[in-house]
Amino acid sequence: MTTPIETGAAIASRSAGIYDRVARSLHWLVAGLAVIVVALGWAIRGSPRESGSRELLLMLHRSLGLLVIALILFRGWWRLSHSPPPLPASLMRLEVWAAHATHLLLYVFFVLLPLSGYINAATAGHAVSFFGIFTIPPLIAENPRLSQIANGIHLAGQFLVYALVAVHIAAALMHGLIRHDGVFERMLPRRRAG
Numbered sequence: 001m002t003t004p005i006e007t008g009a010a011i012a013s014r015s016a017g018i019y020d021r022v023a024r025s026l027h028w029l030v031a032g033l034a035v036i037v038v039a040l041g042w043a044i045r046g047s048p049r050e051s052g053s054r055e056l057l058l059m060l061h062r063s064l065g066l067l068v069i070a071l072i073l074f075r076g077w078w079r080l081s082h083s084p085p086p087l088p089a090s091l092m093r094l095e096v097w098a099a100h101a102t103h104l105l106l107y108v109f110f111v112l113l114p115l116s117g118y119i120n121a122a123t124a125g126h127a128v129s130f131f132g133i134f135t136i137p138p139l140i141a142e143n144p145r146l147s148q149i150a151n152g153i154h155l156a157g158q159f160l161v162y163a164l165v166a167v168h169i170a171a172a173l174m175h176g177l178i179r180h181d182g183v184f185e186r187m188l189p190r191r192r193a194g
């Protein structure tokens with residue numbers, strides 16, 4: 001499907017059977033940021049309460065987490081307005097369905113997880129600083145019960161995300177290393193083509 005805002009480069013990528021440059025760049029940017037955000041999240045727990053290092057880790061974790069929401073929402077919009085190339089015909093219907101379901105869940109969880117982090121902070125009455133550049137005030141009224149629930153979702157939700165990402169990476173490697181059917185290459189960075 002071609003939409004009015006699609007560029008020639010995006011259309012060229014699709015005919016070459018790969019995701020367009022914006023989709024590929026956003027994919028690897030979000031994947032890289034996710035690793036950093038999770039590492040920072042774990043480091044928060046290990047740092048002493050009320051310490052300057054904890055505050056710094058929290059600020060970086062929250063800021064990068066908010067950046068992930070913004071990027072994933074933009075990515076979702078980009079995806080809806082720029083359809084990817086069709087998958088190889090060798091894939092079974094069940095595999096295509098499983099790939100779409102996993103991708104959709106990745107989008108959903110990469111919004112829900114950071115959102116639960118923000119709701120936890122906001123309902124505890126905390127403003128969230130974005131790299132110290134500007135501050136997002138609590139946009140939801142203080143509510144200790146909701147804050148606890150959001151924190152629970154944030155802490156438990158990480159394991160669903162790990163499971164989803166593990167399945168996703170395993171599938172990508174299976175296509176790249178065992179099947180050699182071009183599915184893995186669709187998302188790889190490359191110098192030429194859209």
Ligand code: HEM
Pocket residue numbers: 034037038041042044045058061062063064065066068069110113114115116117118119121128151154155158
């Ligand atoms: C993609 C985005 C995010 C991911 C993957 C993520 C993941 C994590 C992980 C893995 C932890 C460590 C949990 C543990 O110790 O077991 C954590 C902690 C935390 N996150 Fe996030 N997070 C994200 C975004 C956010 C955002 C946007 C905020 C707030 C605005 C936030 C606030 C917090 C806080 C306050 C903690 C410490 C919780 C505690 O130790 O009680 N996170 N996060």
Ligand code: HEM
Pocket residue numbers: 027030031034079084099103104106107110165168169172173183184185186187188
């Ligand atoms: C080393 C880690 C990763 C590898 C090797 C990888 C690989 C891939 C590959 C090969 C595709 C294209 C599948 C196709 O041809 O349809 C893809 C798509 C996708 N990946 Fe990853 N990925 C990784 C990490 C992540 C992470 C952390 C996320 C979290 C947001 C993610 C989210 C997605 C989504 C949502 C799609 C579907 C794109 C779309 O159609 O909109 N990936 N990935």
